[in-house]
Structures are given as structure tokens and as C-alpha cells.
Amino acid sequence: MSRVAYFGPRGTFTEEAVLTQPDLAGEEMLPLATVPQVMAAVERGDAHHGVVPIENMIEGSVSVTLDTLAFESDLLIQREIDLPIVLHLCARPETRLSDVRTVLSHPHAHAQCRVWMSRKLPDAELVAANSTADAARQVARSKRTDRAAIGTAFAARLYGLELLASEIEDHPENQTRFVLLGRGVPAPTGHDKTSIVCFQRVDKPGSLLSILQEFAARGINLTKLESRPTKQGLGEYCFFIDAAGHIADEVVADCLRALAARQAEVKFLGSYPVAGEEEAHARRTAVSKAERAAARWMQELREQIRPEQAPS
Secondary structure (H helix, E strand, O other): OOEEEEEOOOOOHHHHHHHOOHHHHOOEEEEEOOHHHHHHHHHHOOOOEEEEEEEEOOOEEOHHHHHHHHHOOOOEEEEEEEEEOOOEEEEOOOOOHHHOOEEEEOHHHHHHOHHHHHHHOOOOEEEEOOOHHHHHHHHHHOOOOOEEEEEOHHHHHHHOOEEEEOOOOOOOOOEEEEEEEEOOOOOOOOOEEEEEEEEEOOOOOOHHHHHHHHHHHOOOOEEEEEEEEOOOOOOOEEEEEEEEOOOOOHHHHHHHHHHHHHHEEEEEEEEEEOOOHHHHHHHHHHHHHHHHHHHHHHHHHHOOOOOOOOOO
16 A cells, blocks of 8 residues: 655645545555655655645745745755635634634745634634644543634544534635655656746846746746745845746746756746646546647648649
8 A cells, every 4th residue: 555645734724735635545545744744755765756735826936845846955946736725713622712812823824714703702822733634633532621723524523523613714715735745756647747946147137037938938927926935045036936837848848947947046836737627627528629629720721732733
């Protein structure tokens, strides 16, 4: 049986994301306390794959995931998993909302419930936990009746907590994106994404523009552009880029060759399927249909070429 490591403990959104994937749900599960520990377990061979959060729709990128991928790991992204985020206020049985003086959760979860908290528990102390599941576990183990956790219904059931309030997130359409990490590059599907990190060789006016022009010149759409400190010096930044397409596509490969040769040092993070199989199938179908139509159009044009006539 394969083993998948994930950002734990049990009851995290990351575990829920793993369980949405039929091929992963049957694997042996290995919860670990931090994102770097998950990646290290895969690199050592203690797990075949790892699943970690990489981006939230409201709070943005998960910095520790980006930095570990860029500076500490050679693992590649195998796929992305999008999960709707629903948050609840959980507490020990018989706790009332009016009893709550301290609320534990991951800082991202606190931020995603800011409006609700300001209305319902404006004086509560917010305490950071390593994860929403860790917050639920701490509340369950505590004898205090004035503590609550912001987390999942899954974690509440797991740790014997009750829901004091449901769906308290400020943005009901909130989602978090997770990535499956491993070795090798998945085969292209026709609806893929390529992720890289670009390190400028020289910081000068127009250097970022020069990088972006390599994509624009080839008609490659960028779905993400984010700067992060290089950790080499104050004011020095690298750029995380997500681009449509797969490294197996010649236009994408040519772009990365040009970047590496002329513009920047490039770290490849993976080419992998875009999340959402139904959407991916629909887009692949549309692309194939458009390509067939374009091929017929070009063939019709070529059929109009007159044969070369011998000079009279």
C-alpha cells in the first residue's frame, strides 16, 4: 500500500482534501505537524506523496509552502486540489457562546472569520494554533469551559466537540487550493499548468518586464505572478509564476529555454493537471474541437494553392 503524508493532525482541511481524491483516500495516511515535515517525509521515502495547502482564495498564498518548494525541496507538483472552506465555532459539550473568552485557530482561519468574530465575540482573545485541527484538539484536551476553536465539522466530530455556531466564515464561496507533491512529471492532459520560480540574474529596470515578455511573445497565459524574498538580501525578490500549458508543449518548453538562457535562473516546480476534472474535460473538449476546426480551415486554404506553372 502507498502512503500519503499530509499537513495534520487528523481533522485538518488538508486531510479532507486528500479524502476527496479516490486514488489517495485508500492509501495509508501519515499526518505530520508542519509543511516542511510533509515534504521531508516524501524526500526520505517515508511517504510516496505529500499533500499541503498552497493558496487560499481570501488570504492568498501559504508562504511556508512556497518557500519550502523554492529553497529546500526538489519535489514536483503532481496535481492541485481545490476544497471549499466552511468554518465552525467548536467547543466542549455544554459550553455556551456567552462563556467563550478565548478562541484558538490557525491565523488564516481567524482572518477568514474576522467580521463574524467582531460581531459575536468582539472581546475574545485570539490564540494562534498550528492548524484548525490542532486548535480543536487543544480545546478538547483542556478542562476549561471558556475556550473554543474555529475549525471543521470533521475535526469537531473527531475530537468530541459541539458546534456553537456554523458557517461563520466571512466569505461563503471561500476555497483553499492544495497540491499533491511527488517525483516526476505527470503526462499532459490538455488542460495543464506549469509552475516555476524565476530568480533575476541582475536587478535592473525592465528585468521583470523582460521575463514576462517571453510568455507574451508566445501567447502563454499567466494565471499567477507573485514575488517573494530570496532570503539573500533585503529588497531581493524572486517571482513565482503559474502559466497555462505543459512542459511537453513545445511552446512552453521554448519559453522556459529562453528564460533560462537569457533572462533568469529558473526552478521548475512542475507541470500538472488544473483542478476540477469536469471543467478540465470541458476545456479539453473545446480545445480539441477548436484545433480540428482550425486544421480544416488551414487545409481548405492550402487546397487553393495553384500548382507552379512552367514558364512559356
